Amino acid sequence: MLEDVERAVAGTEPVHVRRDVEVERLWLDATSWVDVARGWLAGADEMFEALRTGVAWQASQLFRYDHWVEERRLAAFWRPGRPLPHPGVAVAQRALQARYRVTFDGCGLIHYRDGRDGQAFHRDTDMRWLDETVIAVLTLGAQRPWLLRPRTSHHDHSPGRGATHDLSPRSGDLLVMGGRCQADWEHSVAYRPREHVGARISLQWRHAHRRGRPFAGASYRAPLNYGTSR
16 A cells, blocks of 8 residues: 555655665664654655645643643644545655564654744653654754753753754654663753744654563553554
């Protein structure tokens, strides 16, 4: 099925994965890494416009301590077997699964409408098994700060709040977090409420190898659940 989609896209759409793009691995520490592929997806701006106007975006909420708060971003999710929001989603998923030799349950889509939307430092603890994960993040649209910091700096109140890396992906750039990145590091899409910032769409694929001790957190589950693959 995905082979047919890829051939259709190659014949009728400018969206495709650039196979000759260099993938640079950034080691955050001895067991955590991020792969960076600049310009990985061709036709990213066309795909951005199609998703921005064609996806049924929804607001979601997170439970914080003792109450629900609305996230400052919009979200959607695609699973195999459902209508594709854009053929390029399947093309990208196929390429990622082949490269990292994992199976993804689907693709999460996040829409940051402007600089008032963003995401605070966090780990994807709802995956439960954090010792060895693969999380691919494909950016479409505006460039935004994309920060990383070790967990030990979570009480830092400096402007960058302890960030040690800013990968700032552009439209078509791919970032893939792996190893113990979710166990030992946090990532964030920085808010820019006082700046003129264009819209950004993030496509996310997540896989957790069920190794080590599962994360023991709160009993609630986030309303937007990406799933965990074996």
